[in-house]
Amino acid sequence: xxxxxxxxxxxxxxxxxxxxxxxxxxxxxxxxxxxxxxxxxxxxxxxxxxxxxxxxxxxxxxxxxxxxxxxxxxxxxxxxxxxxxxxxxxxxxxxxxxxxxxxxxxxxxxxxxxxxxxxxxxxxxxxxxxxxxxxxxxxxxxxxxxxxxxxxxxxxxxxxxxxxxxxxxxxxxxxxxxxxxxxxxxxxxxxxxxxxxxxxxxxxxxxxxxxxxxxxxxxxxxxxxxxxxxxxxxxxxxxxxxxxxxxxxxxxxxxxxxxxxxxxxxxxxxxxxxxxxxxxxxxxxxxxxxxxxxxxxxxxxxxxxxxxxxxxxxxxxxxxxxxxxxxxxxxxxxxxxxxxxxxxxxxxxxxxxxxxxxxxxxxxxxxxxxxxxxxxxxxxxxxxxxxxxxxxxxxxxxxxxxxxxxxxxxxxxxxxxxxxxxxxxxxxxxxxxxxxxxxxxxxxxxxxxxxxxxxxxxxxxxxxxxxxxxxxxxxxxxxxxxxxxxxxxxxxxxxxxxxxxxxxxxxxxxxxxxxxxxxxxxxxxxxxxxxxxxxxxxxxxxx
Numbered sequence: 001x002x003x004x005x006x007x008x009x010x011x012x013x014x015x016x017x018x019x020x021x022x023x024x025x026x027x028x029x030x031x032x033x034x035x036x037x038x039x040x041x042x043x044x045x046x047x048x049x050x051x052x053x054x055x056x057x058x059x060x061x062x063x064x065x066x067x068x069x070x071x072x073x074x075x076x077x078x079x080x081x082x083x084x085x086x087x088x089x090x091x092x093x094x095x096x097x098x099x100x101x102x103x104x105x106x107x108x109x110x111x112x113x114x115x116x117x118x119x120x121x122x123x124x125x126x127x128x129x130x131x132x133x134x135x136x137x138x139x140x141x142x143x144x145x146x147x148x149x150x151x152x153x154x155x156x157x158x159x160x161x162x163x164x165x166x167x168x169x170x171x172x173x174x175x176x177x178x179x180x181x182x183x184x185x186x187x188x189x190x191x192x193x194x195x196x197x198x199x200x201x202x203x204x205x206x207x208x209x210x211x212x213x214x215x216x217x218x219x220x221x222x223x224x225x226x227x228x229x230x231x232x233x234x235x236x237x238x239x240x241x242x243x244x245x246x247x248x249x250x251x252x253x254x255x256x257x258x259x260x261x262x263x264x265x266x267x268x269x270x271x272x273x274x275x276x277x278x279x280x281x282x283x284x285x286x287x288x289x290x291x292x293x294x295x296x297x298x299x300x301x302x303x304x305x306x307x308x309x310x311x312x313x314x315x316x317x318x319x320x321x322x323x324x325x326x327x328x329x330x331x332x333x334x335x336x337x338x339x340x341x342x343x344x345x346x347x348x349x350x351x352x353x354x355x356x357x358x359x360x361x362x363x364x365x366x367x368x369x370x371x372x373x374x375x376x377x378x379x380x381x382x383x384x385x386x387x388x389x390x391x392x393x394x395x396x397x398x399x400x401x402x403x404x405x406x407x408x409x410x411x412x413x414x415x416x417x418x419x420x421x422x423x424x425x426x427x428x429x430x431x432x433x434x435x436x437x438x439x440x441x442x443x444x445x446x447x448x449x450x451x452x453x454x455x456x457x458x459x460x461x462x463x464x465x466x467x468x469x470x471x472x473x474x475x476x477x478x479x480x481x482x483x484x485x486x487x488x489x490x491x492x493x494x495x496x497x498x499x500x501x502x503x504x505x506x507x508x509x510x511x512x513x514x515x516x517x518x519x520x521x522x523x524x525x526x527x528x529x530x531x532x533x534x535x536x537x538x539x540x541x542x543x
Contacts, residue, residue, distance in 0.1 A: 019061060019062055020061075021059065021060065021061040022059070022060045022061075023057065023058070023059055023060075024058045024060070024542075024543060025055065025056040025057040025058055025067075025542070025543060026055075026056050026540070026541065026542035026543070027053075027054070027055045027056075027539075027540065027541045027542075028053060028054055028124075028538070028539070028540040028541075029051065029052075029053040029537075029538070029539045029540075030051060030052045030053065030077060030536070030537070030538050031049060031050070031051040031536070031537045031538075032049070032050055032051070032077050032078075032532065032534060032535065032536045032537070033048060033049050033534035033535045033536075034047075034048060034049075034050065034078070034532060034533070034534045035533045035534050036533075037514065037531070037533040039489065039492060040492055040494070040514055040516065040517075040531045040533065041517055041530075041531040042514075042530070042531040042532050042533045043078075043530065043531075045078070047075060050074075050075050050076060050077045050078065051072070051073070051074050051075075051077065052071075052072075052073050052076060052077050052080065052084075053071070053072045053073075054069055054070065054071045054072070054124075055069065055070045056068075056069045057069075063096055063097050063098055064094075064095070064096050065093075065094070065095045065096075065097075066093065066094040066095070067091075067092070067093055068089050068091060068092040068093075069089065069090055069091035069092075070087075070088070070089050070090075071084075071087065071088070071089075071090045071091075072086075072087035073085055073086060073087065074087065076127075078529075078530045078532060079127070079520075079527060079528060079529045079530055080127040080527075081127055081157065081284075081286075083157040083158075084127065084157055084158075086158055088158065090129070090155070090158065091107045091129075091131060091155075092106050092107055093105070093106035093107050093108055094106055095108075097138075099140065100139065100140055100141070101137065101138070101139055101140075102137070102138040103135075103136070103137050103138075104135070104136040104137075105134075105135055106133060107131045107132070107133045107155070108120070108131065108132055108136050108150075108152075109121050109122060109131055109132075110132065110136060110148070110150060111291075112148070112167065112169040112189075112191035112193070112214070113169070113189055113191055113214055113216045113229055114216070114229055114252065114291075114292070114293070115290070115291035115292065115293075116214050116229055116231040116250050116252065116274070116290060116291070116292055117191055117193050117212040117213065117214050117231050117233065117276060117289065117290055118165075118167055118169075118191060118193045118212075118289050118290070119288075119289070119290070119291035120132045120154065120289075121291070123522055123523070123525060125520070125522050126285060126520070126522055126525055126526070126527045127285070127527060128285050128525065129155055130154050130155060130287065130288060130289075131154070131155045132150065132152040132153065132154055132155075132165060133152050133153055133154075133155065133160060134150065134151045134152020134153060134165075135150065135151055135152065136148065136149070136150040136152075137149050137150070142177060143176050143177060144172060144173035144174070144175070144176030144177030144178075145170070145171070145172050145173075145177050146170065146171045147168070147169070147170045148167075148168065148169040148170070149167070149168045149169075150165070150166070150167050150168075151164065151165065151166045151167075152164070152165060153165065153278070154278045154279075154287050154289075156279070156282070156286055156287055161278040161279045161282070161287050162197050162198070162278075162279050163195045163196060163197035163277075163278040163279050163280070163287075164195070164196045164197070164278075165193065165194075165195055165278050165289065166193070166194045166195075166196070167191065167192065167193040167194070168191070168192050169189070169190070169191040169192075170189060170190055170191075171187070171188075171189045172187065172188045172189065173185070173186075173187055174186040174187065174188060183221060183222070184219055184220060184221035184224075185218075185219070185220045185221070186217075186218070186219055187216075187217070187218035187219075187220075188216070188217060188218075189215070189216040189217075189218075190213070190214065190215045190216070191213060191214045192211070192212070192213045193211075193212045193213070193276075193289065194209055194210065194211045194212075195209070195210045195276075195277075195278055195289070196208060196209050197210075197278075197279060197280060204237065204243060206237055206280065207234070207235060207236065207237075210233070210234055210235075210236045210276075211233075211234050212231065212232065212233040212234070212248075212276055212289075212290075213231070213232055214229055214230060214231035214232070214250075215229070215230055216228065216229040216230075217229075223257060223258055223259050224255070224256070224257050224258075225254075225255065225256045225258075226254070226255045226256075227253075227254050227255075228251075228252065228253050228254075229250075229251075229252045230249070230250070230251050230252075231249065231250040231251075231274065231290075232247065232248070232249050233247065233248035233249070233273065233274060233276055233290075234247055235247050236248065236273075236276065236280065237280070237359065238275070238277065238280035238281070238282075239280065239281050239282065239283050240275045240277070240282075240283055240313075240314060241273055241275060241314050243359055244273065244359050244360065244361065245359050245360055246272070246273050246360060246361060246363075247273065248271075248272055248273030248274045248275075248276075248314075249270075249271075249272055249273075249274070249365070250269065250270070250271045250272075250274045250290075250292060251269060251270045251271075251365070252267075252268075252269040252292070253267065253268050253269065254266075254267045255267075261325065261326040261328060262323075262324065262325050262326070263322075263323070263324045264321075264322070264323050264324075265320075265321070265322045266319075266320070266321050266322075267295055267318075267319070267320045267321075268295070268317075268318065268319045268320075269292065269295055269316075269317070269318055270316075270317045270351065270365065270366075271292060271311070271312070271313055271314070271315060271316050271317075271351075272314070272315055272351055272363050273314055273315070274290055274292065274313045274314065275288075275290060275313040275314050276288070276289040276290040276313075277289055277290075285525060285527065290313060291525075292311050292313060292524075293311065293523055293524050294309050294310065294311050294521075294523075294524030295311075295318035295319065295320045295346060295348060296309045296318070296320060296346035296348065296374060296376055297320070297322070297344040297346055297376055297378055298523075299378070299396065301394070301420075301422050301424075301438070301440055302438075302440065302462055302464075302478075302480065303420055303422075303440045303441075303442045303460055303462050303480070304396050304398065304418075304420055304422075305520075305521070306442075306460075306516075306518055307398050307400040307416060307418060308519055308520070308521035308526055309348065309373075309374045309400075309405065309521070309524070310405065310521055310524050310525060310526040311524045312348075312373065312404075315350060315351045315353070315363075315369075316348050316349070316350065316351065316373060317348070317349060317350070317351055317368045317369070318346065318347065318348035318349075319346070319347055320344070320345070320346040320347075321344070321345050321346075322342070322343070322344045322345075323341075323342070323343045323344075324340070324341070324342050325340075325341045326338055326339070326340050326341075327339040327340075327341065335383065335385075337383065337384035337385070338383075338384070339381060339382070339383045340380075340381070340382045340383070341379070341380070341381055342378070342379070342380040342382075343378070343379050343380075344376070344377070344378040344379075345376070345377050345378075346374070346375065346376050347372070347374075347375045348372075348373045348374045348375070349368060349369055349370070349371055349372045349373055350368075350369030350370065350371040350372075350373065351363055351367060351368060351369050352364070352367035352368060352369045352370075353367075353369070371401070371404070372399060372401060372415075373401050373404050373405065374398075374399065374400055374401065374405065375397075375398070375399040376396065376397065376398045376399075377396070377397045378394065378395070378396045378397075379394070379395050380392055380393070380394040380395075381393045381394075387428075388427055388428045388429075389425060389426070389427045389428070390425065390426055391423065391424060391425030391426070392422075392423070392424055392425070393421075393422070393423050394420070394421070394422040394423075395419075395420065395421055395422075396418075396419070396420040396422070397417075397418070397419050397420075398416075398417070398418045398420070399415055399416075399417050400415065400416040400417075400418065401415050402414070402415070402416055403415075406519065413446065414446055414447030415446070415447045416444060416445070416446050416447075417444070417445045417446075417447075418442055418443065418444045418445075419442070419443045420440065420441065420442050420443075421440070421441045422438070422439070422440045422441075423438070423439045423440075424436070424437065424438040424439070425437055431470075432469055432470045433467075433468070433469055433470075434467075434468050434470070435465070435466070435467055435468075436464075436465075436466040436467075436468070437463075437464065437465050437466070438462070438463070438464040439461075439462070439463055440460075440461070440462040440463075441459070441460070441461050441462075442459060442460040442461075442462075443459055443484075444457065444458055444459055444460070444484065457482075457485055457486070457490075458482055458483075458484030458485035458486060458490075459482075459483060459484025460480060460481065460482050460483070460484065461480075461481050461483060462478070462479070462480045462481070463478065463479055464476060464477070464478040465477055465478070471502060472501060472502050472503055473499075473500070473501060473502075474498075474499070474500040474501075474502075475498070475499055475500075476497070476498045477495075477496070477497045477498075478495070478496050478497075478513075479493055479494065479495045479496075480493070480494040480495075480516065481493050481494070482494075482516075492514075492516075493514075494513065494514045494515065494516050495513050495514060496511055496512065496513025496514065496515075497511060497512055497513060498510070498511035498512075498513075499511070505541060505542040505543065506540070506541045507538070507539070507540045507541070508537075508538070508539050509536075509537070509538040509539075510535070510536070510537050511535070511536045512534070512535045512536070513533075514531075514532070514533045515529065515531060515532045515533075516531060517529060517530050517531040
């Protein structure tokens with residue numbers, strides 16, 4: 001490894017003058033202090049300060065690329081898996097490419113189609129790094145055609161999975177490939193992924209090779225978009241499906257129509273036993289191969305995100321519809337600058353299953369279950385009122401089955417029903433100075449009375465005020481208050497203050513405050529966040 005670092009640093013100085021070598025990368029350090037706070041449930045942390053950090057280095061010379069990432073978790077910030085504890089070089093690669101072929105050896109990220117049967121990716125905010133270490137080759141034999149093949153093992157903290165992943169994928173842009181002149185573009189694709197893992201179970205006979213495949217179709221025109229993908233996975237008894245031997249399938253449909261001032265989008269999917277991993281014993285966010293984005297609206301506001309939804313890969317059926325409409329400027333309702341209206345509805349519920357044995361069940365493709373997992377309805381009005389002020393008003397209704405989404409189905413909490421009213425606005429004082437505010441209110445009701453320890457119970461109010469001096473300084477203060485909790489000792493103010501300084505590609509943020517326990521989600525993948533009280537420092541830079 002010392003030799004690789006030596007090459008990355010010193011090769012640029014010995015290459016021929018006509019070849020220009022480049023070194024690029026980025027750096028980030030997060031550190032958090034912890035103070036025990038029994039009122040909000042913040043634990044005592046012996047180290048008092050925990051930190052996560054990394055440095056990426058990339059070296060480029062003509063068609064050759066190489067790089068590495070150094071990571072240090074001393075010790076991991078609360079909410080990240082403690083198995084990240086330690087430091088070292090976790091990611092390294094070398095690649096070469098030309099117009100016809102690209103070859104990579106070492107660690108890499110990749111996605112086939114939408115990710116239904118294969119997605120190796122990194123999401124640092126969630127503590128996820130599913131990089132594959134091995135070989136990857138991409139071929140471009142013709143315009144509009146790309147073929148990918150790979151083999152390797154996935155990262156699991158500081159080690160590798162037991163399973164070996166093999167996969168292939170093709171993407172075909174039909175118009176470009178066949179030199180067609182059509183008023184719309186057609187794209188076709190297909191993927192195949194296989195996992196090998198030795199069967200060492202003393203009681204069950206487990207398949208050592210598990211195969212999954214998918215096919216997809218896309219159509220796009222001047223006013224329409226449509227894509228569809230169907231995936232199939234052969235029987236894969238594992239930890240997350242309680243060792244059921246059923247085959248799995250996933251069907252995803254997305255369509256939209258858009259014209260000036262109006263758009264409509266409709267999505268639907270059905271999933272059954274599609275949690276695919278490179279190790280059958282893995283759980284949580286570890287060693288996932290399949291990724292299917294959630295079919296609900298992602299809110300940018302804090303209070304609605306107290307009840308996030310994560311896709312249930314082993315069984316859900318969902319639908320989402322969204323309308324965007326612009327009331328034109330200078331109209332009676334549009335005013336001088338026009339008014340934007342967004343309406344969204346999402347509903348996700350169980351699939352219908354009939355158990356036939358301890359490790360087998362039946363479920364028809366179009367059989368929908370009775371249990372509601374999650375539902376949201378959002379209507380948002382956003383408007384520019386003058387050259388200096390713009391704002392929005394939102395109403396959100398959410399039904400959230402906490403027993404399914406957070407408690408693995410155990411009947412303890414019941415469904416949470418929330419109504420949210422949110423206002424935000426930005427006032428530009430001048431070209432550099434601006435004030436931004438947010439006001440949020442939650443009316444919450446819970447079906448079950450067994451909500452002890454759930455600090456999200458009851459009504460909340462949240463306020464944020466931010467002052468910015470573009471492009472460098474940002475100051476903000478906020479307070480989240482659970483005033484409606486029926487337990488007086490849980491009527492808590494979660495206050496915070498933050499200062500951010502940005503110069504060029506460098507960013508420094510320092511904040512202090514209390515954080516409520518809960519769940520954080522990015523793209524439908526979630527992790528638990530414990531309560532905390534203390535300072536938070538983030539330093540990042542790219543070069």
